[in-house]
Amino acid sequence: MLAYVFRRLAQSVAVLFVMSLLVFAGVYAVGNPIDILVNPQSDQNEIARATAALGLDRPLFEQYFVFIGHAATGDLGRSFAFNVPAIGLILERMPATLELATAAMLIAVLLGIPLGLWAGLKPRSAAGRTIMAGSILGFSLPTFWVGLMLILVFSVWLGWLPTSGRGPTANLLGIPVSFLTAEGLRHLVLPTANLALFNLSLVIRLTRSGTREAMRQDYVRFARAKGLTETRVVGVHVLRNVLVPVVTVAGVEFGSVIAFAVVTESIFAWPGMGKLLIDSINVLDRPVIVAYLCIVVALFVAINLVVDLAYSWLDPRVRPGEAR
Amino acid sequence: MTPARRIAAEFAASRIALAGLALLALVLLAALFAPWISPQNPYDLARLDLLDSRLPPGARSAAGAIHWLGTDDQGRDMLSAILYGLRTSVAVGLTSTTLALAIGVSLGLAAAWFGGWLDALLMRIADLQLSFPSILIALVLLAVLGQGLDKIVIALVAVQWAYYARTARAAALVERRKEYVDAAVALAFSNARIIFRHLLPNCLPPLLVLATVQIAAAITLEATLSFLGLGLPITQPSLGLLISNGFNYLLSGHYWISAFPGIALLLAVVSINLVADRLGEVLDPHGPQR
Numbered sequence: 001m002l003a004y005v006f007r008r009l010a011q012s013v014a015v016l017f018v019m020s021l022l023v024f025a026g027v028y029a030v031g032n033p034i035d036i037l038v039n040p041q042s043d044q045n046e047i048a049r050a051t052a053a054l055g056l057d058r059p060l061f062e063q064y065f066v067f068i069g070h071a072a073t074g075d076l077g078r079s080f081a082f083n084v085p086a087i088g089l090i091l092e093r094m095p096a097t098l099e100l101a102t103a104a105m106l107i108a109v110l111l112g113i114p115l116g117l118w119a120g121l122k123p124r125s126a127a128g129r130t131i132m133a134g135s136i137l138g139f140s141l142p143t144f145w146v147g148l149m150l151i152l153v154f155s156v157w158l159g160w161l162p163t164s165g166r167g168p169t170a171n172l173l174g175i176p177v178s179f180l181t182a183e184g185l186r187h188l189v190l191p192t193a194n195l196a197l198f199n200l201s202l203v204i205r206l207t208r209s210g211t212r213e214a215m216r217q218d219y220v221r222f223a224r225a226k227g228l229t230e231t232r233v234v235g236v237h238v239l240r241n242v243l244v245p246v247v248t249v250a251g252v253e254f255g256s257v258i259a260f261a262v263v264t265e266s267i268f269a270w271p272g273m274g275k276l277l278i279d280s281i282n283v284l285d286r287p288v289i290v291a292y293l294c295i296v297v298a299l300f301v302a303i304n305l306v307v308d309l310a311y312s313w314l315d316p317r318v319r320p321g322e323a324r
Numbered sequence: 325m326t327p328a329r330r331i332a333a334e335f336a337a338s339r340i341a342l343a344g345l346a347l348l349a350l351v352l353l354a355a356l357f358a359p360w361i362s363p364q365n366p367y368d369l370a371r372l373d374l375l376d377s378r379l380p381p382g383a384r385s386a387a388g389a390i391h392w393l394g395t396d397d398q399g400r401d402m403l404s405a406i407l408y409g410l411r412t413s414v415a416v417g418l419t420s421t422t423l424a425l426a427i428g429v430s431l432g433l434a435a436a437w438f439g440g441w442l443d444a445l446l447m448r449i450a451d452l453q454l455s456f457p458s459i460l461i462a463l464v465l466l467a468v469l470g471q472g473l474d475k476i477v478i479a480l481v482a483v484q485w486a487y488y489a490r491t492a493r494a495a496a497l498v499e500r501r502k503e504y505v506d507a508a509v510a511l512a513f514s515n516a517r518i519i520f521r522h523l524l525p526n527c528l529p530p531l532l533v534l535a536t537v538q539i540a541a542a543i544t545l546e547a548t549l550s551f552l553g554l555g556l557p558i559t560q561p562s563l564g565l566l567i568s569n570g571f572n573y574l575l576s577g578h579y580w581i582s583a584f585p586g587i588a589l590l591l592a593v594v595s596i597n598l599v600a601d602r603l604g605e606v607l608d609p610h611g612p613q614r
Contacts, residue, residue, distance in 0.1 A: 015452065026468045140594045142544050144551045145567055145586035152579050163575065256457035263459070263548055267571075278552055281467040289467060296460070304455060 008308065012301040016294075020071070023293045024064050067290075076294060077287030081280070086291035090273050094295075095175045096166060097272030100264065101257045103192040108199035109250050116207025117242070121234065123212065131204060138201030143260060147194040147267040154190060162187050164269035191268040195261060199253050206249055210242035217241075244311075251307035255300045334606045344598025351592045354407055355414040362404035363389065367559075372398050378573065381580050394580040396566075397573060402580060405566055406588045412562040414592065416473070417543035420480035425535050427481065428488025433519045433527070435489065436496035447493070450486035458483040462545060466554040476555050480542050491534050495527035529607040536600035540593045547589055563589045 042050075051057045058066075067077065076087045119131040155163040166178045166187055178184030214220060215238065223233045262274035269275070273292060280288040336342055354361070364371055379385065381394040381402075393402035435443040453461065465479040499505065500523065508518045547564030549555035551571075556562050561569070563585045570582025 018452070023464065026464065136597070137594075140540070140590065140597050142547055142586065142589055142593070144548050144564075145582070145589065148567065148571055148574055148582050149586070152574055152583070156575060156577055156579075256459075259457040259460040262463065263552065266552055277463070278554075281463070281554065289464075293464065297456075300456060 008305055012305055015301055016298060019297045020294055023290055024067060076291035079285055079288050081283050081285045086287040089288060090291050090295055093273040093276050096270060097261050097274060099177055100191055100270060101261055103188060104195035104257055105254055107192060107196040108203050112200045112203025113207050116204040117211055120208040120211025135201040135204040138197050144263050144267060146197055147264060150190045150194055161190050166271055191264050191270050195264045203246060206246050207242055210245060211238060214238045214241050248307055248311050255303045331606050335602055338602050341598055341602030344595045347595035348599055351595055355411045358407040358411040362407045364401050364404045366400045366404040366408055372400055378578050393584045396581050402584055406585050409561055409563040409566045409585060410588055412560055413543050416546050417539045420477045420542050421535055421539045424481040424484035425488050428485035429492040432489035432492030433496050433523055436493045437519050450489050453486045462549055471557045473560055476546055484538055487534060491530055492527055495530055496523050499523055499526045533600060533604040533607055536603055540596040544593055
């Protein structure tokens with residue numbers, strides 16, 4: 001097991017390295033940020049001075065080695081637009097994104113599992129069919145458009161919820177969070193619903209098919225023959241087997257929730273790192289784009305690692321160390 | 325019964341799938357004939373009148389024409405804009421899916437047939453790519469490439485090819501152990517002939533289902549990227565850009581500018597998904613489930 005963990009760690013570092021190279025080469029190969037950053041009236045000398053000051057006059061591979069050298073010490077460059085360390089900008093925005101993503105994932109799992117169980121136990125009932133139809137719709141609806149319609153209905157027409165921003169935040173262990181203030185919680189509702197929709201549908205489908213599969217198994221028949229109550233059969237024996245794939249998918253999907261937060265944050269003006277990325281792409285703020293990608297890639301690699309380890313712990317039939 | 329007829333008959337056994345197919349036909353026809361059935365050419369600036377801007381659905385323009393779905397901030401008829409936008413969205417979805425299918429399947433079949441380092445290399449790249457959400461990869465590519473119809477197609481192809489490569493490889497690995505492949509090898513056919521004339525036709529069913537699903541995914545992804553301002557330029561507005569434009573007027577209650585293009589997008593995606601769902605059941609070797 002320990003050997004497996006180490007091998008996965010080494011793989012993760014390799015992935016990080018390859019991605020940093022690709023991202024750096026890609027992002028730095030195109031466009032000249034100087035055009036955007038310097039006053040258009042400035043003369044040749046000023047432009048040359050600014051280029052040298054930012055290190056943009058050196059060859060690309062040299063820029064990359066400088067970048068890697070700094071990255072090793074936690075310095076991912078200075079934002080061209082804000083003139084502060086890029087990593088600081090990202091880390092400052094990260095709690096907002098993580099709060100949104102966590103809330104969305106919690107909703108998806110806590111609501112999706114009971115709904116999926118219901119649809120799986122009573123597939124032919126009106127409720128079961130409605131749940132499934134809803135989940136198909138949840139898959140097909142374009143996330144960004146749902147966000148707009150949520151704003152239209154709940155903010156513009158009904159006037160119940162705010163349309164943008166995080167609202168006032170309270171500090172939890174030094175990190176600003178929205179869900180501890182009533183106003184912040186109101187700001188959290190629509191973006192969370194928007195971001196949760198896709199994964200809610202996914203969890204419902206997974207739980208439903210898992211439940212239908214499990215109900216046919218011998219152990220369920222045996223548990224019933226033993227005279228266990230239906231609540232116990234479903235709540236303990238079925239649920240435990242259904243949970244394994246759901247937990248795995250929820251873990252893997254957490255990464256894509258963070259990626260899709262880019263869309264939700266743009267709609268609801270949620271001050272997270274996804275909105276920062278879009279703003280940075282629009283002004284060609286390379287260091288911030290690269291820093292965002294490095295941090296997100298690192299986050300993904302970490303999530304995948306944790307999910308793999310959790311999977312082998314949840315389901316002892318999976319022994320990653322020996323399987324390959 | 326020929327296989328094609330059997331598949332058609334089984335497909336038609338599901339009423340929901342038939343409804344989806346009818347809807348899909350309607351969407352495709354509307355996209356194809358948009359220039360002829362639109363009430364106005366939405367991008368002919370001479371025909372637009374700012375006096376008509378932001379008219380609600382069903383209102384009459386200064387010239388007396390009825391705008392069934394209202395007008396946008398430029399006085400553009402929304403129904404016409406949606407038909408043109410649908411045309412762009414469908415064209416981008418079909419083009420990128422076809423290209424990705426061709427590239428991905430060729431690479432996947434080559435990986436399965438030749439094996440060795442080629443297989444290892446291609447599958448490593450595919451795995452690496454598939455471990456990141458498609459929207460993230462597309463965002464990065466577009467940040468690098470910039471805007472444009474060709475750029476968005478490149479980004480969509482880059483996002484999709486790995487799915488086809490993986491599926492084609494998996495199917496081909498099963499097929500290549502069969503006797504008809506041995507026979508083709510014994511006849512000393514060229515590698516290309518065996519791959520494309522013998523392996524490919526037998527690997528098609530799962531690829532067709534995947535391609536159908538991916539058209540819907542490509543259309544949605546393009547709309548999302550255009551909504552974020554990274555997809556198509558303003559001169560070729562797809563549904564995503566129309567929705568994005570409507571967002572600016574949403575807070576003042578002019579809902580129709582973004583609601584209706586969204587409904588058009590939804591109809592296109594739902595109809596494709598319904599067809600794909602049934603196609604998957606019918607082409608499944610274990611037979612359709614009811």
